[in-house]
Amino acid sequence: MEEQQKGKKLNALNIVSTKYNHRGFGAGSIDLSNVSGIIIDGDEAYVDEGTLHAKSKVERRIRFSANKEDVPNGRKCWIVWVAVDRTEEGPFYGGLAACEMLIDSEARRGWKILADHVNRMDKAMKRHVLVENLNEAEKKLLRDCLINHNPEWWERTGSEIKDALAI
Template sequence: MQKLGLTGQSKQPHASDDQMKGISAVLMDGDEIFIDNNAIHAKSRVELGVRFVGSLEEVPNPRRIVGLWISLKRFENGMGFNGVQAFEMWIDSEAQLGYKKLADHVNAMDKAVKGKADLSLLSPEQIEKFAAFLRGLRPDLWENASPAFREAFSAA
């Protein structure tokens, strides 16, 4: 990524590209769950070719796609899942229109990087499906997960 040639410097700490290297996106589209880290830059396979509009009412036949921003951290016992935040978007692939609250996605990514966990956008069934996927994906990361991560999935 190119740096902007700005003349001033901010004294406020902010997320750098390095902080975003430890985050991943896991999406659920219907019954399919898959990792798509292009979602970090709003270019997941479900977003490609989609024009995002200002309100859900502008999307003719929206389907809800939910996802997780997940961060990793090295703990005493090794690398483990750390933060997790749910997010959603609504897509009509045929009309090539979609709706999402970009600010919510960015804030959720930031919270996941900081190790916070919130799955309140998901149903218990969705939480269970994500839990099964993550357990099977890398059991070591699941076993070494942070207490907050474990608590968020406690219903699963």
């Protein structure tokens, strides 16, 4: 029985890379190789690779609720999904989408709407810019984080993103 299960393929969501032209099982699956998350927490913004699996620094050991009232002492944090695109000149920031969370580290409680995070990540991957919910200080933190991460990518980034993050 154990041998049968070893050879059995599960019909699950595959995450494939764009390094080759994939045409077999799982073709058309979501490709997360060009999306990352930036955490904005207070006066700090940083890239956190754990965001893709809800294991960022601020999310670890937090029990999330879809009810905002469950987190009365939560501080506002953001995950900003950032999609990187490429042209002949090189990579650039192609899409952004900010998602709100409330985090109460002391009580280990948090609030976020998972469906909103998934939908906004999808929008960023489709090269939309959704940062209207960030205030000016948060936009500045995000812009500075993107520039510091890779100035050349920022130079090649389109005006839609630059205008959305202008103060």
